[in-house]
Amino acid sequence: MELKSMDPVEMPIFGSTLKLMKFWSYLFVHNWRRYVAMTPYIIINCTQYVDIYLSTESLDFIIRNVYLAVLFTNTVxxxxxxxxxxxxxxxxxxxxxxxxxxxxxxxxxxINILVKETTRLSVLISRINLLMGCCTCIGFVTYPIFGSERVLPYGMYLPTIDEYKYASPYYEIFFVIQAIMAPMGCCMYIPYTNMVVTFTLFAILMCRVLQHKLRSLEKLKNEQVRGEIIWCIKYQLKLSGFVDSMNALNTHLHLVEFLCFGAMLCVLLFSLIIAQTIAQTVIVIAYMVMIFANSVVLYYVANELYFQSFDIAIAAYESNWMDFDVDTQKTLKFLIMRSQKPLAILVGGTYPMNLKMLQSLLNAIYSFFTLLRRVYG
Known part of the structure; x- marks a missing residue:
């Protein structure tokens, strides 16, 4: 009874992810915090592209502003x-x-061990992502300090007073405002990644539970086996519906992030070769580690789900099916046939998200980066 009445926010598998989303009123509640967090980002993101177009700053800061504009768009x-x-x-x-x-x-x-392992992994990933997000926020604020010119953490265009934004006291005021915005954006960007990772890890957990049930058929009496297989088929239907619902929620955003990740990583690679100081180089590397690690985790768990769903059929075949009666064998065969279609997290509702897709994207990014480097050189 206590478990059934548990608040979704308190589920151990999510760690602090849902608590952060509830605090900023993205989920479960609706209050002023949502607008305090989002409104400045929407306004600044609109002006970032104008600032990039009209900018007269050095190339390294323009390139960095392109990265931040794409990152802000993704966050918004x-x-x-x-x-x-x-x-x-x-x-x-x-x-x-x-x-x-x-x-x-x-x-x-x-099953209890599998649940604990998945919960521990989910919480660990969320903590690492939050730590990297905090480090990136610090990088946003400190990067301009090491530049040769006075610039703001995020580029933005200010109508009527844009020419004065680097003059005191405007510069100090806008610098403080943007520094305050950094953790708010982190709480919008990182928890979403953690939530999607947890969704996928739970789908993997369901696959592993099915595999365990099928490998344990030999421990059951003959009259219990058919009922257990039918339970597995029903559970597989739940799993399939779970993944379909997850795709319905996230598939189009995965496409946006696929494009944004390519643009951001290419821009950061270019920023790395034109950084003016060692400190700026270190900060750019930190940016790259954060954005790359976030994407790699998503693609890795999606890839794991893809292959774990295949392993359901293997687990069924590894059972002592030859000892079952004909009707039970047919039921098991039906489950094996259903498992031939892998469960995949889709990008844009079309392409499965896996490590092969990530490798293709990285190859394309490096090719475009090489072209940019030759043109710049």
Missing amino acids: VRGVLLCVQRFSYERFINILKSFYIELLQSDDPI
Whole structure:
């Protein structure tokens, strides 16, 4: 009863992710914090592209502003999507909660171990991502300090007073405002990544539970085997529906992030070769590590889900199916046939997100970066 009444925000598998989203009112509540966090980012993001077009600053700061503009666009899209589809996300999280509680209440010690491992991994990833996000925020604020000219952490265009934005006291005022904005953006960008990673890790957990159930068929009596296989088929349907719902929520955003990741990494590579000081080089490397690590985690867990769903059929085949009666063998064969279609996180509703796709993207990024370097050289 205590588990059933558990607040979704308190689910251990999410760590602090949902708590941060609730605090900033992206999910579960609707208050002024949402607008305090999003409004400055939307306004600045609109002016960033104008500033890039009209900029007379050095090339390294223009390139950095391009990176920040794309990053801000990605951040704003995440925040807007959460606000617009808030109730869809909350319904999905409640579905996950019901599945999670079902596994927590299991008497099977192996399932309990699998749940603990997944929870521990999810919390670890979320903490690492938050730490890297905090380091990146510090980099945003400190990067201009090491420049040869006076610039703001984020480029922006200010109508009527744009020519005075680097003069005191305007520069100090805008610098402080942008420094305050940095952690607010981090709480919009990083928790979303952590939430999607947790969704995918839970789908992987469901795959592993199915594999365990199928490999344990030999421990059951003959009259119990058919019922267990039918349970596995029903659970597989739940798993398939879970992944489909996840794709319906995130697939178009994955396409936006696919394009943004390519643009940002290419820009950062270019920034690395034109950085003026060692300190700026270190900060750019920190940017690259953060953005690359965030994307690699997403692609890795999506790739793991892709292959874990294949392993369901392998686990079924590894059972002692030759000892079952004909009807039970047919039921098991039906489950194996259903498992031949892998469960995939889709990018734009079309392409499966996996490490092969990431490798292709990195090859394209490096080719474009090489072209930019030759032109600049």
